[in-house]
Amino acid sequence: xSVRVVGASLAAAVIVLLTVWLTDLSxxxxxxxxxxxxxxxxxxxxxxxxxxxxxxxxxRESRHxxxxxxxxxxxxxxxxxxxxxxxxxxxx
Numbered sequence: 001x002s003v004r005v006v007g008a009s010l011a012a013a014v015i016v017l018l019t020v021w022l023t024d025l026s027x028x029x030x031x032x033x034x035x036x037x038x039x040x041x042x043x044x045x046x047x048x049x050x051x052x053x054x055x056x057x058x059x060r061e062s063r064h065x066x067x068x069x070x071x072x073x074x075x076x077x078x079x080x081x082x083x084x085x086x087x088x089x090x091x092x
Contacts, residue, residue, distance in 0.1 A: 012038050 015037050019030045030037070059065055 015041055 012034055016027070016030045016034050019025060019037055020027050059068060062068055
């Protein structure tokens with residue numbers, strides 16, 4: 001058996017086990033849904049790579065990369081700080 005087949009099988013098993021752990025699906029049902037789960041995870045990973053590359057390229061070509069980085073980190077810090085303080089945003 002090649003290393004690729006073993007790696008792919010292990011990855012599919014991890015995806016199924018994570019799905020069982022995170023949801024209320026039984027192991028048998030998650031195993032039956034394994035092809036759908038693998039395709040869904042692959043599609044999500046592809047989208048993350050695509051938009052990550054787009055964002056990185058935009059960041060590299062911008063005039064003020066430090067300002068973008070500082071504002072982005074400030075936004076993340078604000079969300080973390082408000083979450084730690086227990087602030088609840090109003091919902092419509």
